[in-house]
Amino acid sequence: MAGSARELLESIRDELAPAESENRLVPLIERGDAAPSVFGTIAAEESHIVRSDWRSIHLLASRSTELTAREFFAGLAQGEGLALAKLPALAAAGGMDAAALDAYEPMAGCQAYPAYFSWLALNGEPADVIVGVVANFAAWGDYCGKIAAAMRAKYGLDDEACGFFDFFATPVPEAIEQAIAAVQAGMDAGRSNEREARRYGRLFQTYELMFWNTIADGQA
Numbered sequence: 014m015a016g017s018a019r020e021l022l023e024s025i026r027d028e029l030a031p032a033e034s035e036n037r038l039v040p041l042i043e044r045g046d047a048a049p050s051v052f053g054t055i056a057a058e059e060s061h062i063v064r065s066d067w068r069s070i071h072l073l074a075s076r077s078t079e080l081t082a083r084e085f086f087a088g089l090a091q092g093e094g095l096a097l098a099k100l101p102a103l104a105a106a107g108g109m110d111a112a113a114l115d116a117y118e119p120m121a122g123c124q125a126y127p128a129y130f131s132w133l134a135l136n137g138e139p140a141d142v143i144v145g146v147v148a149n150f151a152a153w154g155d156y157c158g159k160i161a162a163a164m165r166a167k168y169g170l171d172d173e174a175c176g177f178f179d180f181f182a183t184p185v186p187e188a189i190e191q192a193i194a195a196v197q198a199g200m201d202a203g204r205s206n207e208r209e210a211r212r213y214g215r216l217f218q219t220y221e222l223m224f225w226n227t228i229a230d231g232q233a
Contacts, residue, residue, distance in 0.1 A: 018144075018196035021207060025148040025214045033152045035222050038229035042160050045167030047232050052164070052174070053107025054228055056100045057117035058124070059177070062224075063100070065127035067093040069134035077139040079202070082195035085143060088188055092180075099177040106164070106174035122227030126220035133213065140199025141206055145213025147192045149221060156225070158182035 041047040067090055074086035104114050133142045161178035164170040172179070199205040 018193045018200055021196065021200075021210065022144060022147060022193065025144065025211055026151065028211070029148060029152070029214060029218050032218060032222070033155070036156060036225045038225040038232070039156050039159050041229060041232055042167070043163045045163065049168055050107050050109075051228065051232060052168075052170075053104050053109030053113070054231065056104035056107060056177070057109060057114055058119055058224070058228070059103075060097070060100050060114060060117075061119045061124060062127045063093050063097045066130055067097070069127070069130045072134040073137075073139050073142060076134075077195075079140070079195060079198045081191060081198055082139050082143065085188070085191045085195050086139070088191070089146075096177060096180055099180060102173045103177045106168075106170050120227050120231075122230075123224045125223050126217070129216060129220050137213065138199065138204055138206060138209070140196050140204060141210040141213055143192050143196050143199075144205075144210035145217045147189060147196075148214035149217050150189070152218070153221065154182050154184060 038047065038051075042051065070086050070090045070093065074083045074090065077083045077086060101111065101114075104110070109117070133145070137145075157178040157180075161175045161182055164175045164178065196205065196210075
């Protein structure tokens with residue numbers, strides 16, 4: 014049983030770390046073995062995910078009774094808005110224009126993550142959802158950093174094309190501290206359920222890996 018929010022997050026992070034290597038797409042991109050069109054696919058899938066997550070985050074903010082949790086979700090929502098604006102350049106790097114983005118049909122394996130997030134927005138205790146989200150921050154940021162580096166080194170793409178991944182690869186320590194404070198407040202108020210928080214983190218990771226590996230399967 015974790016004694017504090019920080020200890021809980023660190024414990025879950027340690028539990029999840031071994032599975033992070035199960036991402037099959039990032040190594041393909043790092044080697045330059047993925048087709049350049051993969052960036053268009055990622056952008057097209059993310060255009061659905063980011064919009065859905067933005068709505069889910071706002072719903073979580075509205076359900077949060079603790080100020081720090083509301084502020085944390087407000088910051089996340091702002092970040093999703095900034096990320097959305099960077100997707101057209103990523104899509105163009107993969108040979109996909111606005112019409113192609115609009116015509117794209119998303120894959121179920123990629124959209125499982127936002128579907129689960131939507132469920133949590135309706136049903137999860139906000140403090141526990143924060144645990145699940147933050148537990149996967151480091152892995153997501155690491156994946157994005159590796160992809161951004163490979164886009165430049167292996168595919169010759171410019172800063173604008175890499176902007177989406179650069180954005181998420183940049184650590185935001187103050188957001189982590191804000192999340193810890195929000196989770197601690199939930200724990201202190203007796204609203205947090207450690208078992209569910211751990212479950213959320215595990216399932217978030219599983220659905221995120223499903224996103225990457227669904228796209229990787231299309232590269233075969």
